[in-house]
Amino acid sequence: MYKDKLLFSQEFQAYIMQEAEKRKKAEELFPSFKNLSSEKVLNLAVDKFRGKLAFASSLGLEDQVITDIIAKNKLDIPIFTLDTGRFFNETYELIEKTEKHYALKISVYFPEPSDIENMVRNFGVNLFYESAEKRKYCCAQRKVKPLRRALSGLSAWICGLRREQSITRSGLEVIEWDEGNNLVKINPLTDWTEEKVKDYITENKVPYNPLHDRGFISIGCACCTRAVKPGEHPRSGRWWWEAPEQKECGLHIVNGRLERIIKS
């Protein structure tokens, strides 16, 4: 018994050391990603993480820009998306349109059916309106768990996050260690403004979700997204019944510490 515990402890220690080494090696690359254009960031990402890299697209405007850059530069970066099962029909149409437009494939990951069945049986179909905890639980089942599956075996993933998108993203770096998922996260559009994103979409005729033309800015699940009035914060259409500092789904908490980002 004691021997088993000792072995387990040694294995655990070895695992911790291995992970620390992995992180240290990754962080040594970070300076080379500074002050580069988005295109160069993506090229460098392929160079450094070839075969162990993927782009997580939520089909938003920023993600469509990244898809455009990947397709035009023929970058070896697989694209995946997480289908929560509660999307707008326009989002499904956009998946199809994007695949046809660029002649590429977007891998779709779904939640585990048993996770959703258990959640709905216990808390109902619209549990997310009842409390922040239940909303985060739903996001965990429908997004975070499938994301873990999509990221398994990778060394780095790419996201379309921008600093000005929300209070929780103000400390965002172009490349950072994603402690929650234990790999590198690359954000090639960190410094882009909303205007720059829209201009790129128009100038390059990038396919996008028509809901954006009807006041929807950040588009997620249909039940948790609403149109935003002029002058309202872009993220105010997501989980509008919650306080701003609660508005993350567990996919993008930098260094696992939401509090630190809010204060910065």
Ligand code: SF4
């Ligand atoms: S956005 Fe809403 S429906 Fe979608 S996973 Fe999160 S809580 Fe569930």
